[in-house]
Amino acid sequence: MSIALNHTIVYAHDRDASATFLTEILGLPKPTPFGPFLTVHLSNDVTMDFMESDDRITAQHYAFLVSEAEFSEIMERIQDRKLRYWADPAQRREGEISTRDGGLGAYFEDPNGHLLEIITRPYGGH
Template structure:
């Protein structure tokens, strides 16, 4: 059997709000919770299990999406007034063209560094 990522925990100070935020951006429904987790199941079967925490250290999560999904997510981020950046460190406003596709970074409610890209390197 090949090794596959099955799930990861996304710590949040308000797990419901954080799960709903990312669900809205990605267009992926929030699944039924199994305490203490609130899952988002991605297209490749990997689950992001949101869990409550008093404090959160920011992490990085990257999502490979189609061009259409990218456009839809960018429109939702724009509608929410969420800034998007071309790079994760200098936070240059806008998009990037890494790997021959399009990419962007944005922060979730707890400051996790989220990335959308249309082509992986």
């Protein structure tokens, strides 16, 4: 059996700003409209479908596996925007980069408070 994640819905107060934030920070192509969604395409054929909501947004966590070169580029964009970032999901080690499992990692928030993570190695060191 082969099961793969196809898409996930990301609730946002401003779907355009949130989807654009993600594509600009990660260096992805511009988001594309699809029905009520603004869709961000990831390289593994998964989409993050941003949907506008006036309700309270419950913060979610999204982790992205990137190369070391991409990590450096993303961190440069985070620092250029003066965004806060942390080495841990509890957000106690501000301004630090994780070296867990022999890779690099960092957490930062999107405009809705979703906790985004970039890592260069999957957990467990695979």
